[in-house]
Amino acid sequence: MIDLMNKLRRYAIRWGLSGFKQIDYKSVTVNRLFTCVSAEHGACVIKVGYRVKDIKNEYNILQEYNGTRFCKVYEADLENGILLLEHITPGIHLREEANLDKRLELFCEVFNELHIQSADKMIYPTYMGWVSRITEYMRGRNDYEALASKMIQAEEICRELCEKYSGEMLLHGDLHHDNILLGEGNFYRIIDPKGVIGDRVFDIPRFVLNEFDDVLGLEFDEKFRHIIGTFSEKFDIPEPDIRRLVYVEMCMSHCWHVEDGKEPNMEEVMFVEKMISN
Numbered sequence: 001m002i003d004l005m006n007k008l009r010r011y012a013i014r015w016g017l018s019g020f021k022q023i024d025y026k027s028v029t030v031n032r033l034f035t036c037v038s039a040e041h042g043a044c045v046i047k048v049g050y051r052v053k054d055i056k057n058e059y060n061i062l063q064e065y066n067g068t069r070f071c072k073v074y075e076a077d078l079e080n081g082i083l084l085l086e087h088i089t090p091g092i093h094l095r096e097e098a099n100l101d102k103r104l105e106l107f108c109e110v111f112n113e114l115h116i117q118s119a120d121k122m123i124y125p126t127y128m129g130w131v132s133r134i135t136e137y138m139r140g141r142n143d144y145e146a147l148a149s150k151m152i153q154a155e156e157i158c159r160e161l162c163e164k165y166s167g168e169m170l171l172h173g174d175l176h177h178d179n180i181l182l183g184e185g186n187f188y189r190i191i192d193p194k195g196v197i198g199d200r201v202f203d204i205p206r207f208v209l210n211e212f213d214d215v216l217g218l219e220f221d222e223k224f225r226h227i228i229g230t231f232s233e234k235f236d237i238p239e240p241d242i243r244r245l246v247y248v249e250m251c252m253s254h255c256w257h258v259e260d261g262k263e264p265n266m267e268e269v270m271f272v273e274k275m276i277s278n
Contacts, residue, residue, distance in 0.1 A: 004032060007080075008046070016038060017038055019035075020034045041084070043086075045084075052079070055082070058192070058193055060124070069110060069189055069190050072085070090182060090183075091181045091183075109188070111235075116170055128198065131252060134252050165202075172190065173203070202245065208224075247272045247275075
């Protein structure tokens, strides 16, 4: 923490910042976030990232979007994993919208205004590349053979989906409730992009995953079907394809848990696997 505070003091001088306050953040082992005030830009967030490659991807995608739905990036020290970002206020997460249909409507509104072609797609990973990398990792995890088998199946499904949905758009890569914040003028804005290339359909399933409840039962089954049906109608994508998209993302998500030293939730994986056969 002392090294972190010394680092912040350096950027306070370099970029004219003051009033640092730490933001509670789920991935403190990956990033640290602080609100602050910039003499030039006003209310800001400074992100201290420990995965420099991820910070470079985020900087590149924010530069390409240059505001609009996305937060702006004001300053960067990419070699040290530091970004100075626009602070979205009031910053209420989409998760706080209690009505499911309203949440889905707002997500669809954001999604439909989101995707652009990258000026240089070669600087980003591809969604299929993400899937293949974690699949190869899981092949070597003999302690999680059941999940590895599901991930191998998910990789094949993803290849089929990539053939059908072959667009090469600039994707957010983690487009869920906590990365969609209410900004000024009752206008939802987007933060924390990962930067990945693929068809826009691959930005749908992460949101669905974040709608999962703690208990999977009949009530959630009905909710899941409603979400899939709504997105199928709004985006003109067959329901079976959306279920398969969610299965790929679900398997990959829990494989990432294994990679990070956490336990996967096989109940969720099995639930979605069952749904793709219905």
